[in-house]
Amino acid sequence: MLFTESTLRKIKQLTLVASRVRSGAIKGERRSSRRGSSVEFADYRNYTAGDDLRRLDWNIYARLEKPFIKLLEEEEDLAVYILIDGSRSMNWGDGEQNKFDYARYLAAGIGAVALGSGDLLSVGFLQGGHVVSEFGPSRGQYALPRLFRFLETLEANAETDLNASLREYSIAPRRAGLIILISDLFAADGYESGLRQLLGRGHEAALIHVLAPDEIDPPFAGDLQLVDIETNIEQDVSVDGGLRNLYRARVQAWIQSTQADCRKHGIRYLDLVTSQSWEEALLLEMRRTGVVK
Known part of the structure; x- marks a missing residue:
């Protein structure tokens, strides 16, 4: 999974939007909405791989031989959680219009924005009512190749229960942050109760609804037998x-x-059709709907 240099340069100019920046344990590149001076000292915390070494307090390191990062009053990071629907219905569409490939590129692009902004990124893969694999939490651009490798290993090959998967994801203790769900929403029991449970945990949420062109306007006609891609249930039409x-x-x-x-319910919603390039969706549509700026 590779991005062109031109796309990466454009992505690096973006930041994810949260209406209330979540206070974190580490300095990020974004600015808090709170008033204060960006050079006003607030606290220390332990060094974590990927931190800006310019914020290391060398005097404390010399005394204690332990690395500590200085936190400033106005600077906070954002916890970002990208959730990807891995149901078989996502594996639909030819070539670049395949929904699952499109979702993975969107996740890679959003993840690059988060990592480039110093945010704390996690990615969850949802299948069969569970979170079957996870990336992170990680921060810093050094983690981008690992994110790409993780996304490349994913396959959309199972049934899904979005509500159960989202409820399971909400159970684990996580810092409140921005949840971004990428799905076609083809789930018999919906997604609403699971996503609202995450909202109840203090998260903000954005829903990216991905469909293929022939799901918007089917090209076929006549007497047909339709087969559900997940359940294999047949229907003559x-x-x-x-x-x-x-x-x-x-x-x-x-x-x-x-x-x-x-x-x-205060969830930012973006519907996308895979005939539109994912770069245009990320750089234009997500900016238009306030997911990024």
């Missing part, structure tokens, strides 16, 4: 122009309903 119009209308109603529900 006869598709004509009227049914296609009804389908398109219901998809748009579903998207609008999801957007309204997210707005009601």
Whole structure:
């Protein structure tokens, strides 16, 4: 998983947006909304790999032979949690329009933004009602190759239960931060209760809804047998122009309903179709909806 130098340069200019920056245990590159001087000393904390060595207190190191980082009053980091839906329905779409590949590139781009901003990044992979693998928590741009390698190992090959997976993720003790869920939302029991449980833990949330072009406007017609990609349940249908119009209308109603529900609960919502390049989605659409700036 490689980015061009041009894309990386643009990504490095972005930061993730949280309406209330979460106070962390380490200095980050972002600025808190609290008033104060950026040169006002606040506290010390233990050195962690990837920290800016310019913040190391060499006097304390000389006395104690232990590295400590100086924290300043106005500087805080953000805990960022990217959650990726790994259901078989995500493995749909040809070539660059494959939803799962698209989701992984989005996760890589968002992760690069977080790591480049000094934020604390974790990535969770959701399958079968569980969090089956995790990356992080990590910070600093040195972790970017490890993030890419982690994402390359993932495969969308199982059923999913988003609510159960999100509830499981909420149980582990984590610092409150920004949750970003990337999914097609094809889950029989929905996602709402699981995501709201995360909100109840003090997290902020953004939902990136990814669909393939033929899921918005199916190109087929006639007498067909449809097979559910996750459950293998079969359904015979006869598709004509009227049914296609009804389908398109219901998809748009579903998207609008999801957007309204997210707005009601303070969740930032972005619907994406994989015919749009992931770079454009990250650099333009996510900026437009306030996920990044």
